Amino acid sequence: MLIVKKFGGTSxxxxxxxxxxxxxxxxxxxxxxxxxxxxxxxxKSTDELIDLAHKVNPKPPKRELDMxxxxxxxxxxxxxAMAMDSLGVRAVSLNAFQVAMHTTSQYGSARLKRIDSERxxxxxxxxxxxxxxxxxxxxxYDDYTTLGRxxxxxxxxxLAAALHADSCEIYTDxxxxxxxxxxxxxxxxxxxxxxxxxxxxxxxxxxxxLHNRSVEMAKKYGVPLVVRSSLNYSEGTVVKEDAKVERMLxxxxxxxxxxxxxxxxxxxxxxGVAFRLFDVLAKAGINIDMILQSIGRxxxxxxSFTCSDGDMDDAIKAIETNKERLQYSAxxxxxxVAKVSIVGAGMMTNPGVxxxxxxxxYNEDININMISTSEIRVTVLVDLxxxxxxxxxxxEAFGLGD
Amino acid sequence: MLIVKKFGGTSxxxxxxxxxxxxxxxxxxxxxxxxxxxxxxxxKSTDELIDLAHKVNPKPPKRELDMxxxxxxxxxxxxxAMAMDSLGVRAVSLNAFQVAMHTTSQYGSARLKRIDSERxxxxxxxxxxxxxxxxxxxxxYDDYTTLGRxxxxxxxxxLAAALHADSCEIYTDxxxxxxxxxxxxxxxxxxxxxxxxxxxxxxxxxxxxLHNRSVEMAKKYGVPLVVRSSLNYSEGTVVKEDAKVERMLxxxxxxxxxxxxxxxxxxxxxxGVAFRLFDVLAKAGINIDMILQSIGRxxxxxxSFTCSDGDMDDAIKAIETNKERLQYSAxxxxxxVAKVSIVGAGMMTNPGVxxxxxxxxYNEDININMISTSEIRVTVLVDLxxxxxxxxxxxEAFGLGD
Numbered sequence: 001m002l003i004v005k006k007f008g009g010t011s012x013x014x015x016x017x018x019x020x021x022x023x024x025x026x027x028x029x030x031x032x033x034x035x036x037x038x039x040x041x042x043x044k045s046t047d048e049l050i051d052l053a054h055k056v057n058p059k060p061p062k063r064e065l066d067m068x069x070x071x072x073x074x075x076x077x078x079x080x081a082m083a084m085d086s087l088g089v090r091a092v093s094l095n096a097f098q099v100a101m102h103t104t105s106q107y108g109s110a111r112l113k114r115i116d117s118e119r120x121x122x123x124x125x126x127x128x129x130x131x132x133x134x135x136x137x138x139x140x141y142d143d144y145t146t147l148g149r150x151x152x153x154x155x156x157x158x159l160a161a162a163l164h165a166d167s168c169e170i171y172t173d174x175x176x177x178x179x180x181x182x183x184x185x186x187x188x189x190x191x192x193x194x195x196x197x198x199x200x201x202x203x204x205x206x207x208x209x210l211h212n213r214s215v216e217m218a219k220k221y222g223v224p225l226v227v228r229s230s231l232n233y234s235e236g237t238v239v240k241e242d243a244k245v246e247r248m249l250x251x252x253x254x255x256x257x258x259x260x261x262x263x264x265x266x267x268x269x270x271x272g273v274a275f276r277l278f279d280v281l282a283k284a285g286i287n288i289d290m291i292l293q294s295i296g297r298x299x300x301x302x303x304s305f306t307c308s309d310g311d312m313d314d315a316i317k318a319i320e321t322n323k324e325r326l327q328y329s330a331x332x333x334x335x336x337v338a339k340v341s342i343v344g345a346g347m348m349t350n351p352g353v354x355x356x357x358x359x360x361x362y363n364e365d366i367n368i369n370m371i372s373t374s375e376i377r378v379t380v381l382v383d384l385x386x387x388x389x390x391x392x393x394x395x396e397a398f399g400l401g402d
Numbered sequence: 403m404l405i406v407k408k409f410g411g412t413s414x415x416x417x418x419x420x421x422x423x424x425x426x427x428x429x430x431x432x433x434x435x436x437x438x439x440x441x442x443x444x445x446k447s448t449d450e451l452i453d454l455a456h457k458v459n460p461k462p463p464k465r466e467l468d469m470x471x472x473x474x475x476x477x478x479x480x481x482x483a484m485a486m487d488s489l490g491v492r493a494v495s496l497n498a499f500q501v502a503m504h505t506t507s508q509y510g511s512a513r514l515k516r517i518d519s520e521r522x523x524x525x526x527x528x529x530x531x532x533x534x535x536x537x538x539x540x541x542x543y544d545d546y547t548t549l550g551r552x553x554x555x556x557x558x559x560x561l562a563a564a565l566h567a568d569s570c571e572i573y574t575d576x577x578x579x580x581x582x583x584x585x586x587x588x589x590x591x592x593x594x595x596x597x598x599x600x601x602x603x604x605x606x607x608x609x610x611x612l613h614n615r616s617v618e619m620a621k622k623y624g625v626p627l628v629v630r631s632s633l634n635y636s637e638g639t640v641v642k643e644d645a646k647v648e649r650m651l652x653x654x655x656x657x658x659x660x661x662x663x664x665x666x667x668x669x670x671x672x673x674g675v676a677f678r679l680f681d682v683l684a685k686a687g688i689n690i691d692m693i694l695q696s697i698g699r700x701x702x703x704x705x706s707f708t709c710s711d712g713d714m715d716d717a718i719k720a721i722e723t724n725k726e727r728l729q730y731s732a733x734x735x736x737x738x739v740a741k742v743s744i745v746g747a748g749m750m751t752n753p754g755v756x757x758x759x760x761x762x763x764y765n766e767d768i769n770i771n772m773i774s775t776s777e778i779r780v781t782v783l784v785d786l787x788x789x790x791x792x793x794x795x796x797x798e799a800f801g802l803g804d
Contacts, residue, residue, distance in 0.1 A: 015457035022458075049477070055417035056424075056481055057488040064487070067495050068480035071473035075451070078470035079458055085466070086459040093469050097499040098544055119544070142500055142521070 001166045002124075003028055006038040006134065006156035010173045011230035012076050013043030015083075021171075021230060022083035025129060029089060034124045036163065038134045038156040039080060041072025062107035063143060066136075070096065070144045073133035073152075080131045091129040094119065096136040096144065101155070103137030103145045106285055110137055110145035111213070112154060115162040132159060150211030157214040161221035168223050169236075170210060175229035176237035177202065177209055179400040180253040185392050187401025191237050191251060198251045199225075199239045201343040201377040215239065249353060250344030250398050255391045257338045257384060259289065260312040261369065263304040264319060266329030269297075276326055277303055277319070284318035286311045290339070290372040290381060300329075304370065306381060309335065337369060338387035341379040342394060354378045360397035366390050403568045404526075405430055408440040408536065408558035412575045413632035414478050415445030417485075423573075423632060424485035427531060431491060436526045438565065440536045440558040441482060443474025464509035465545060468538075472498065472546045475535035475554075482533045493531040496521065498538040498546065503557070505539030505547045508687055512539055512547035513615070514556060517564040534561060552613030559616040563623035570625050571638075572612060577631035578639035579604065579611050581802040582655040587794050589803025593639050593653060600653050601627075601641045603745040603779040617641065651755060652746030652800050657793045659740045659786060661691065662714040663771065665706040666721060668731030671699075678728055679705060679721070686720035688713045692741070692774040692783065702731075706772065708783060711737065739771060740789035743781040744796060756780045762799035768792050 005025060012018050021037075029035045040046075049068050053060045060068075077093035084091035099119060103110035123130045134152025137145045147154050153170055160168035177199065180188040194202075196219035203212040209227055218225050218239065228236030267273045274293065281288055286307055294302040307315055316331055347353040354371075357378055361368060366389065370381035382390050395401060407427060414420050423439075431437045442448075451470050455462045462470075479495035486493035501521060505512035525532045536554025539547045549556050555572055562570035579601065582590040596604075598621035605614040611629055620627050620641065630638035669675045676695065683690055688709055696704040709717055718733055749755040756773075759780055763770060768791065772783035784792050797803060 015454065018458055052417065052477075052481065053484055056420055056485040060484040061487050064480045064483040064495060067483070067497075068477060071476045071480075074473045074476075075454075075470060078466045078473075079454065081466040081469070082455055082462040083458040085463050093466060095469075 002034040002036070002163055004036045004038065004156050004160040004163070004165045004168045005171065006152055006169065007040070007171045007230055008152065008173070009040040009043050009046065011171055012039055012080070015079070017230075018042075018076075018079050018083050019086075022080060022087055024230070026084060026087050026089050029129050035129045036120065036124070036159060036165070037080060037129060037131045038152055038159060039073060039076040039131065040134050040152040041069070042076050042079070045072045045075070066107045066144045066146045069146055070133070070136040073135055077131040077133050084129055084131075089129060090127065091131055092123050093131045093133075094123075095133045096138050099132060101137040103139050103147070105139040105141065105145070107143075107145055109148040109285060109287070110139060112137060112147065112158045115158055117162045120159075120163065147213075150214070153211040153214035154217060157217045157221075157223050157225070160223045161217065165223070167226060168218065169226045169228055170214075171228050171230035172209060173229065173231065174209060174227075175232060175234045176227050177239075178252065180391060180395045181255060184255060184388050185253070185395045185401070188395065189400065192235070193238045193240070194251060195345055196239060196241060197376055198343050198345055201341065201374065202252055202254050210239075249346045249350055250342045250400070251346075252343055253391055253395045253398075253400065254341040254343060255338065255387060256341075257387055258309050259306045259337055259339050259381065260309055261304055261306050261334045261337050261381060262312060262315055262319075263302055263332040264326070264328050264330075265302045265332060266300045267303060268327050269299050269301045273301070273326075274303060276322075280318050280322045280326065281305075281315055284314055286315045286318065290370050290379065292370045292372075306337070306339070306370070336384040337381050338384045338390075339379050339381055340387065340390045340394060341377055342398065343377045345376050347376055347378075356397060357394055360393045361390055364389055364393045366393070404436040404438070404565055406438045406440060406558050406562040406565070406567045406570045407573065408554055408571065409442070409573045409632055410554065410575070411442040411445050411448065413573055414441055414482070417481070419632075420444075420478075420481050420485050421488075424482060424489055426632070428486060428489050428491050431531050437531045438522065438526070438561060438567070439482060439531060439533045440554055440561060441475060441478040441533065442536050442554040443471070444478050444481070447474045447477070468509045468546045468548045471548055472535070472538045475537055479533040479535050486531055486533075491531060492529065493533055494525050495533045495535075496525075497535045498540050501534060503539040505541055505549070507541040507543065507547070509545075509547055511550040511687060511689070512541060514539060514549065514560045517560055519564045522561075522565065549615070552616075555613040555616035556619060559619045559623075559625050559627070562625045563619065567625070569628060570620065571628045571630055572616075573630050573632035574611060575631065575633065576611060576629075577634060577636045578629050579641075580654065582793060582797045583657060586657060586790050587655070587797045587803070590797065591802065594637070595640045595642065596653060597747055598641060598643060599778055600745050600747055603743070603776065604654055604656050612641070651748045651752055652744045652802070653748075654745055655793055655797045655800075655802065656743040656745060657740065657789060658743075659789055660711050661708045661739055661741050661783065662711055663706055663708050663736045663739050663783060664714060664717055664721075665704055665734040666728070666730050667704045667734060668702045669705060670729050671701050671703045675703070675728075676705060678724075682720050682724045682728065683707075683717055686716055688717045688720065692772055692781065694772045694774075708739070708741070708772070738786040739783050740786045740792075741781050741783055742789065742792045742796060743779055744800065745779045747778050749778055749780075758799060759796055762795045763792055766791055766795045768795070
């Protein structure tokens with residue numbers, strides 16, 4: 001078996017934890033498996049590096065920020081190789097240049113384009129455990145890029161796909177996928193299995209267990225994912241195409257507090273307005289989430305959208321820079337909002353799911369700012385202060401708790 | 403003018419110091435010069451990384467140690483580029499892969515083989531300040547290597563040679579080359595100029611200002627070196643072929659406390675013995691310094707040599723592993739020794755210099771363990787406890803003080 005194992009920053013947050021992860025990987029290796037390990041930076045080191053950067057530049061160039069941050073994973077992988085060596089097992093650490101991990105050019109939020117698997121295969125044939133830096137890549141300018149927060153999951157899945165791995169295990173500080181974040185909703189339950197699509201909706205909505213791009217990629221290449229805890233040996237949640245779950249109406253509730261709303265007021269009500277706005281935002285590298293367009297009135301209309309906290313200022317700047325092209329009267333922004341979503345393949349065949357969610361929020365007197373839906377998801381934007389209460393109310397309404 | 407400027411770990415030890423260095427480099431850039439900056443890791447970060455490594459492995463594999471340590475310079479260069487950006491100047495940081503810096507394969511003590519100057523030239527033509535990681539390279543296996551302690555000096559000189567720079571400025575925490583370490587001998591004086599050869603003897607003897615390989619390389623390629631302080635604007639010491647100094651008998655005294663002595667006792671007194679011993683040590687990657695061979699007696703002889711503190715254990719291990727091939731009766735080792743040297747082009751034409759040094763040590767009742775000489779240098783090995791006293795006595799005897 002070829003197993004790709006990914007451990008996040010918490011799992012490698014100290015020399016002791018690195019030793020524990022090393023022991024765990026060596027167990028699988030000694031059973032005769034080929035083992036590839038993908039690591040994030042140790043603990044809070046990425047945040048510490050960003051803090052350090054801000055001490056010399058409040059707005060550091062993204063190219064240099066990536067150059068700085070990629071050192072974090074390199075420290076982790078070298079430490080892990082040393083830990084495995086101390087256990088008497090041959091291991092080799094590789095960074096994005098050495099693998100090589102080719103990405104698009106965009107610093108801070110690059111996408112993986114191609115992974116050369118030659119060196120990794122060579123090292124595996126040499127019976128070494130191969131330890132790869134997550135989160136990072138190299139672009140066509142021969143510069144480091146990063147894949148954005150949570151990008152190590154994507155690295156792991158992409159590697160599993162490139163190497164045709166038998167399994168891709170994602171180790172986190174929770175032991176699987178729950179119906180809702182157990183820190184917010186105490187009665188939340190662990191799901192033994194879940195489909196890629198459900199996981200995708202949960203991930204992109206900030207359930208925080210898996211990065212959305214990693215799930216997309218796992219679905220595309222049919223990589224079997226397992227979400228497990230690095231702290232215990234419990235079974236975890238398997239993510240695959242044909243998950244056999246005792247089908248509930250919805251599988252889980254997701255809460256995302258990392259959301260800002262921006263409204264562009266008084267746009268001309270004519271074709272091409274939305275295209276121009278989102279073209280400007282795309283070129284600025286801003287990931288847009290929900291979009292709401294008002295019905296035109298008196299020749300003008302408003303467009304609202306949500307983006308992550310870190311992108312709001314850039315989004316506003318991009319819009320203001322293009323004021324002449326876009327022609328609008330004002331921009332309004334709200335950083336204090338959160339998204340609450342319900343996800344479940346079951347809702348495709350069950351009408352009234354959205355209504356049930358809205359009722360639960362109405363009963364709690366929670367105001368809905370925006371609504372967005374997909375085939376297996378309903379998302380509402382609420383005030384940040386109402387977020388936890390909303391998540392609990394919805395979780396309760398669908399009987400997800402124990 | 404194309405100027406290469408190298409700053410050591412102390413000079414970039416904090417965000418504030420990085421800003422100061424950035425300001426200094428930008429001054430030269432704004433005068434119209436092309437500026438290439440070579441940096442060491444911030445402050446004590448290399449030591450901290452080694453400490454971290456030892457927490458998972460008391461004897462980490464050298465390949466992985468290099469993988470770990472090279473992150474230190476990458477942090478420095480990224481921080482410097484950000485600092486320069488905050489001053490409104492375009493800058494780009496490059497690591498050993500990006501330059502690229504080709505070295506021999508030996509981890510921990512690689513030698514630079516070839517530097518590709520294409521990318522640096524391209525960035526300079528684009529009017530950017532180019533900031534390069536010192537100390538590190540990439541070997542034929544596509545792995546990181548390090549050049550050993552002080553290797554950033556070598557990186558700077560090699561870059562200056564490859565780019566045909568007009569000047570290579572080495573910034574340290576002292577403002578030039580002194581007749582002796584001013585921390586040990588209070589009356590030590592700064593030299594305005596010094597020849598490559600004298601600097602070479604001082605450097606290889608642990609004067610601590612410049613790395614010996616960097617001086618060798620500067621001499622070979624005729625790179626004009628300037629040793630200056632990063633803390634003030636004083637003139638520093640120029641190192642060049644035809645330094646015009648008011649020629650004193652000796653230029654300086656060097657003290658090296660990082661020396662261990664190993665003696666191999668009872669070797670067979672026949673041809674090839676020394677060759678086999680030092681072949682074993684060379685293959686183990688150990689740099690040998692002084693060598694002393696006893697006169698043969700009763701068919702056996704002893705060979706003693708000195709090496710740096712970090713290499714003693716490896717040296718003994720290599721000798722023990724090859725006991726059968728080498729045929730000796732015992733190994734003796736002493737870590738508590740130090741080298742005291744006098745250096746000066748003047749001694750070539752002045753007999754009696756060595757005798758004067760020995761007299762000064764005799765007057766202080768300091769025992770000499772080993773003696774080694776070159777055309778412009780005399781070195782003695784003394785007990786570590788006598789080291790400072792020996793250096794002062796010799797400095798005084800040659801009238802080097804104020």
